[in-house]
Amino acid sequence: MDELDTCQHTLEQFKKSLECYINQSYIFVNIDTALKMIREKSEQKFAVVTFDDVPLDAYEKAVPVLLSMQIPFTFFITTGYIGTEGFMTEAQLKKLDNQELCTIGAHTKSHPMLRKVSNSFEELKESKEILERLLGHPVDYLAYPFGRQSSISHKVMKQAEKAGYKCAFGTIDATINDLSSKSLYYLPRIVRK
Structure with a gap:
């Protein structure tokens, strides 16, 4: 599982990062497929492209690249940021949600x-x-915001399950493996900035 963040990347670096994963035999999948692969303990190498909050630059710059390359992606939305300066509006979020390759998730x-x-x-x-x-x-x-173990408790993971989420992601700098997949409410993501 990997998060590719364009905030500190040029578009050219972002494209090269995506191509690098493809050249290393990764397949890009949406979260539904990733969750199925995790449960089935798939041997296939996969990556999920994710963005946190609702950054306008990711919407305007990264999304066209992902759509042109036919790569699925997920936006984890901080609802309090919608419509504020530097973040997506409700209309943009709805337009993004209509993209077949896009999954919208929550970020508090x-x-x-x-x-x-x-x-x-x-x-x-x-x-x-x-x-x-x-x-x-x-x-x-x-x-989870911040995503590190120091910012999330076992109680919070139980609350995520109780709130009705199928799974939740942290930012542990690791890939998913047999050990990490035992807790669907604290899956790792590698952060690229």
Whole structure:
């Protein structure tokens, strides 16, 4: 599982990163397929391209590249950022959601360090509900803000399951393997900045 972040990359570097994975025999899949491959313990090397928050630059620059290369991708949305400066609007989010290659996931309402707030369950549940109302379909996947073990507790992982997510992602700098796939509510993602 890998996250490719264009915030610090030029478009040319972003394209080269994608091509590098292809040249190393990775296949790019959406999260539904990744979850199936994890459960089946697939031997195939795969990557999922993800973006956190709702950055306008990723929408304007990375999405056209991904669409032209036919690579699936996921945007994990911080609902409190929608429509604020530097982030996507509701209309852009709906347009993006209509792309067959795009999956929309949740990234909480206000991007808190969930381990340290008393309303962590509300952050998880309400961001899911807001996105589902806006998009008109279930939102099944979550990426934790900050994503490190120090920012997520076992309680928060249980809350993610209770809120109705199928799985959740952290930012452990590792690939998915037999050990990491035992906890679908704390899957690793490699962050590229």
